[in-house]
Amino acid sequence: MTKLVAFVSWSSEFFDTLVRKSLLKSLPGIDITFYTSAEEVEALVANATEPGSDLNILQWSTYDPQKRDEPTHSNRLPSHLHVLSSSYTIRKALIRKHFLYQQTFVNYLTKHPESPLTWAVPKTWSIDIAFADELDELWADELYDLGELIDLGDEANDENPSSKRWWILKPGMADRGMGIRLFRTREELSQIFQSFEDDESSDEEEENDQEPSRNSEEEEGNTRVSTSQLRHFVIQEYLSAPLLLDPAEADIAGGAGSAKSGLGAGKKFHLRVYCVANGALKVFFSPHVLALFAAMPYRSPGERTQTGPSPQHQATADEDPQSEVKTISPEIDELDLAPHLTNTCLQHDGPDTEGSVRLLSELVGCTIYSNDPTWNGQKLTQINIDDVMNQVSVVLGETFTAALASPVHFQPLPNAFELFGVDLLVSHGESGELVVSILELNAEPAIEMTGPRLGWILDDLFGSIAKACVHPYFSSSLEAGGQDGWRVGETRYGLRKCLDVQARERGG
Numbered sequence: 386m387t388k389l390v391a392f393v394s395w396s397s398e399f400f401d402t403l404v405r406k407s408l409l410k411s412l413p414g415i416d417i418t419f420y421t422s423a424e425e426v427e428a429l430v431a432n433a434t435e436p437g438s439d440l441n442i443l444q445w446s447t448y449d450p451q452k453r454d455e456p457t458h459s460n461r462l463p464s465h466l467h468v469l470s471s472s473y474t475i476r477k478a479l480i481r482k483h484f485l486y487q488q489t490f491v492n493y494l495t496k497h498p499e500s501p502l503t504w505a506v507p508k509t510w511s512i513d514i515a516f517a518d519e520l521d522e523l524w525a526d527e528l529y530d531l532g533e534l535i536d537l538g539d540e541a542n543d544e545n546p547s548s549k550r551w552w553i554l555k556p557g558m559a560d561r562g563m564g565i566r567l568f569r570t571r572e573e574l575s576q577i578f579q580s581f582e583d584d585e586s587s588d589e590e591e592e593n594d595q596e597p598s599r600n601s602e603e604e605e606g607n608t609r610v611s612t613s614q615l616r617h618f619v620i621q622e623y624l625s626a627p628l629l630l631d632p633a634e635a636d637i638a639g640g641a642g643s644a645k646s647g648l649g650a651g652k653k654f655h656l657r658v659y660c661v662a663n664g665a666l667k668v669f670f671s672p673h674v675l676a677l678f679a680a681m682p683y684r685s686p687g688e689r690t691q692t693g694p695s696p697q698h699q700a701t702a703d704e705d706p707q708s709e710v711k712t713i714s715p716e717i718d719e720l721d722l723a724p725h726l727t728n729t730c731l732q733h734d735g736p737d738t739e740g741s742v743r744l745l746s747e748l749v750g751c752t753i754y755s756n757d758p759t760w761n762g763q764k765l766t767q768i769n770i771d772d773v774m775n776q777v778s779v780v781l782g783e784t785f786t787a788a789l790a791s792p793v794h795f796q797p798l799p800n801a802f803e804l805f806g807v808d809l810l811v812s813h814g815e816s817g818e819l820v821v822s823i824l825e826l827n828a829e830p831a832i833e834m835t836g837p838r839l840g841w842i843l844d845d846l847f848g849s850i851a852k853a854c855v856h857p858y859f860s861s862s863l864e865a866g867g868q869d870g871w872r873v874g875e876t877r878y879g880l881r882k883c884l885d886v887q888a889r890e891r892g893g
Contacts, residue, residue, distance in 0.1 A: 387414065387415045387416065387441065387859055387860055388415070388416045388417075388418070388441060389412075389415050389416065389417045389418070389441045389442075389443055389859055390418055390420060390426060390429060390440065390441060390442045390443070391408060391417050391418065391419050391420065391442075391443045391445065392420045392421070392423060392426045392442065392443065392444045392445070392446055392450075392451075393405055393408075393419055393420070393421065393445050393446060394421050394423070394446040394447065394450055395446060395447055396447065397833065399832075399833055400832065403832075403843055403844070403847045404445050404847060405419065406844070406847070407844070407847035407848045407850065407851045408443075408445075408851055408855070410848060410851075411848045411851035411852045411855075411856065412851055412855065412856055412860070414860060415856075415859065415860060423450045423451075423452060426442060426444075426452065427452060429442070430442070430452075430466070439465045439466075439467070440465065440466050440467070441467045441859050442466075442467070442468045442469070443468075443469050443471075443855060443859070444468065444469070444470040444471060445471040445855075446471060447829060448472045448828065448829065451470050451471070451472065467800075467858070467859060468800055469800050469801065469802070469854075469855065469858045469859070470798075470800065470801045470802075471801070471802060471803060471804070472801065472803045472828065473662070473795075473796065473797055473798055473801050473803055474796065474798065474801075475793075475794065475795060475796040476788075476794075476795050476796075476803070476828070477794045477795070478788040478791045478794035478795035479784070479785075479788050479795060479805070479826045479828075480805070480826055480827065480828045481557055481558055481617070482555055482556075482557045482558070482617075482619045482825055483511040483557035483558075483617040483618070483619055484557075484791075484794055485825065485826065486506070486509040486511055486619050486621075487509075487511035487619075488791050488794055489784075489787045489788050489790075489791050489794070489795075490502060490506050490509070490787060491509075492787075492790065492791060493786075493787035493790050493791075494506070494787075496790070497787075500783055500787070501779050501780065501783050502780070502783050502784070502787060502823075504814070504820060504822075505776075505779075505780045505783070505820070505821060505822050505823050506822065506823060507621045507622045507624060507822055508534075508621065508622040509619055509620065509621045509622075510527060510528055510530070510531050510619065510620045510621075511527070511557070511617070511618070511619050511620075512527050512528065512617075512618050512619075512620065513616050513617055513618075514578065514616060514618060515616050516578070516582060517575050517578035517579040517581075517582060520571075520574065520575055520578065524571065528620070531552070531620060532571065534550070535550075535552075535569070535570060535571060538550045538569070549569045549687065550569070550622065550623070550625075551567055551568070551569055551622075551623040551625060551686045551687075552567070552568055552569070552574075552620055552621065552622060552623055553565065553566070553567055553620070553621050553622075553623045554566045554567075554568065554574065554577060554618055554619075554620055555618065555619050555620075555621070556617070556618055557617030557618055557619055558617060564581075564618075565722070565726060566722075567623060567686050567720055567722070567725065569686075574620075623686065624810055624812045624822060625685055625686070626755065626756065626757060626812050626813040627653045627654075627683065627755070627810060627811065627812045627813075628654075628753065628755055628760075628811040628812060628813065628819060629650070629651030629652060629653060629683050629753065629754040629755045629756075630651050630652065630654065630676075630678075630748055630751045630752070630753060630754065630765065631651050631652065631751060631752065631754065632652065632654070632676070632678045632740060632741060632743050632748075632751075633740070634750070634751040634752060635743045635747040635748050635751060636747055636749070636750060637743065637744075637747050637838070650682035650683060650684070650754055651682065651683060651752070651753070651754025651755065652678045652679050652681070652682055652683055652724075653678070653679045653683040653724065653725065653727055654676045654677055654678040654679065654727050654811075655676075655677055655727045655808050655809060655810050655824060656674050656675065656676060656677075656745065656773075656777065656808065656809040656810070656811065656821075657674070657675040657676075657677055657806055657807070657808060657830075658670050658671070658674050658675075658777055658781070658806075658807040658808075658809060659671040659673075659804065659805075659806060659807075659830070659832075659846050660781055660804070660805045660806075660807045660826070661802060661803070661804055661805075661849075661850055661853070661854065661880060662785065662797065662802060662803050662805065663802040663853065663854045664797065664798075664799050664800075664801070664802065664854075665797035665798060665799045665887070665888040666785065666789065666797040666884065666885075666886055666887075666888045667882065667884065667885050667886075668781060668782060668785045668882070668883050668884035668885075669849075669853065669880035669881060669882050669883065670777065670778070670781055670807070670880065670881055670883060671842065671845070671846050671849065671879065671880060671881075672774070672876060672879075672880075672881050673744060673746075673839075673842040673845065673846070674744070674745040674746075674774070674777065675742060675743070675744060675745070675835065675839070675842075676742070676743045676744070676745050676747075676748060677727050677728070677741060677742055677834075678727060678741040678742075678743070679723065679724055679725065679726060679727045679741070680723045680724075680726075680741065681721075681723040681724045682724060683724045683725075683754075684724050685756075686720060686725065739836040739837070739838060742834070742835065742836050742838075742839065744839065744842075745770060745773070745774075746770060748765055748770070749765055749766065749767050749770060750764055750765065751764065751765050752764060752765075753765055755813055757813045757817055759817045760813065760817065769819060772819060773811055773819060773821055776819075776820070776821035777809060777821055777883075778873075778874065778881060778883040779883070780809065780821055780822075780823050781807065781883045781884070782873070782883040782884040784807075784823060784826070785884050786884065786886070789886070789888055797888050800858070802850070802854040802855075803828065804829075804830065804846075804850065805826045805827060805828060805830065806826070806827040806830025806831070806832070807823070807825075807826050807827075808823075808824040808825050808826075808827070809821050809822060809823050809824060810822045810824055845879050846879070848879070849878045849879035849880045850880075852878040853868070853877070853878045853880055871885075872885075873885055
C-alpha cells in the first residue's frame with residue numbers, strides 16, 4: 386500500500402476539515418499520516434537521504450508554510466522523493482489584478498488579437514499611484530487613452546449626463562471589494578484618491594490621539610484603502626449592461642424560491658467558478674458554478690434614489706430598496722455601491738446574505754430584468770446556461786494560456802496544483818448576446834461564502850481535486866485509463882477540463 390505524508394495546515398478549520406475528509410474518502414488505497422508542523426515534515430525529508438527510503442509528501446496548506454527550497458519544490462526531484470504542493474510558487478500573472486491585465490492580457494492580446502479574450506476582457510489601464518496629485522502626470526502618459534475616451538464622452542453627453550460611460554477603479558492587490566469605486570470624469574477620479582488620502586490622515590490622527598473604539602474597517606463594511614500601502618490600481622470600463630435576475634425566483638432545493646422578492650427589479654450578479662490548475666499544465670473547473678448577487682436591485686450608476694443614499698457605501702437593512710428612482714447626475718461621494726458590488730463578503734449586515742448565493746443551474750426559468758429590450762421579460766433557459774458554461778470554459782483556458790506566455794510571472798510546476806476562485810460577469814453584448822467577461826482570479830478563495838445550503842459542492846470539489854490531482858501523482862495502482870483520453874470540454878471526477886498543454890515535464 387502506498388504511504389503518504391500529508392502536511393495540512395489552514396487557519397480556517399472549515400478548510401482544514403474539507404482537505405482531510407477529501408483525502409481519506411477519495412484515496413482509500415493510500416495510507417495517510419497527517420502532519421500540521423512544517424518542521425516535522427522537513428525533518429522527515431532530511432532523514433530520507435537513502436535512495437531506498439522512498440518518501441511521498443503532500444503539502445496541502447496555505448501558501449506561506451509550504452517548503453519551497455530544494456529539493457521539495459524543484460523541477461528535478463531525487464528519485465526516492467515525491468512531493469506534491471497545493472500552490473505554484475510564482476503565479477502573480479494570475480492573482481494580481483495589475484499583473485493579470487497589464488502583463489498577461491495586454492501582452493498576449495497584442496500578439497494574439499484573434500483570441501476570445503478580446504471580447505472577454507474589459508478595457509483596462511494599470512497605474513502606480515500614491516497621491517492624487519500624481520494623476521496629472523498619468524493623464525499625459527499611462528492614462529492618455531482613457532482621458533480621450535472620457536473627454537469624448539463628456540462632449541457627446543453634455544445634455545444627458547446620466548448616459549455617460551462609467552469606469553471602475555480597483556486596487557491591484559486588495560480583495561473582498563476593498564477600494565472599489567466608480568467614476569465618470571477626470572475630476573471624480575481625483576476626488577476618489579483625495580478621499581483615500583484624507584481617510585488615511587484621519588486614521589493617523591485618531592491613532593495618535595487615542596485608541597480607536599470601533600471595529601476594523603472590514604468588520605464595519607468600510608471599503609477604504611491606503612494608497613501609501615497599495616500603490617497599484619487598475620481602471621476598467623464599467624460593464625453597464627449586466628444580466629439581471631431575481632435570486633428569489635430561483636428553484637432551489639426544498640421547493641423554496643419560486644416567488645419574486647418584491648423588490649421590483651433584477652439584481653446584478655457575478656459568477657464564482659472554482660478552477661483547479663494541475664501540473665504543467667492542465668486546467669479544470671467545477672460545473673457547480675455559483676451566482677453571487679448584489680444586496681440591492683440594480684440601477685445604472687447615473688441613477689440614484691430621491692432620498693439619496695450615503696456616500697459610496699453598502700446599503701443597510703434600514704434603507705428602502707423601493708424608493709422612487711429618478712435619473713440625475715449624482716456627486717461622486719453620493720454614489721451608492723450596493724447595487725453594483727456583488728461580493729457577498731460586503732453583505733454581512735444584510736438581512737439575507739445566504740439568499741444572495743445561488744447555483745447558476747438553479748436560475749433556469751428566472752425572469753430576466755435587463756434593460757436590453759430583446760431580453761427583458763424573457764425567461765432564462767438551459768440553452769442560455771449552456772452557452773454561458775461554454776464561454777466560461779473558453780475564457781479560463783485562454784486566460785491560463787495567456788499566463789503561460791508570461792513565464793517570469795507564472796511558472797507552472799509538474800509537482801504542484803492550485804485551487805483558484807475565478808470571478809466572471811455575464812452581460813449583454815452590443816448585439817444583445819450574452820457575453821462572459823473575466824474579472825479576477827483569487828488564490829485561496831473564501832469558500833466559506835458558499836454558505837451552508839450549498840456546502841455539499843465543496844465536499845464534491847475537494848474530493849474531485851484529490852482524485853484528479855493527488856491520486857494520479859502518488860498512486861502507481863491508478864487505472865491506466867483514469868485520465869487517458871480526457872479531452873478538453875469533457876467532465877470526469879466532477880471536473881470539466883478546459884486546457885491541456887505540455888509546459889514542463891515531470892521530473893524525478
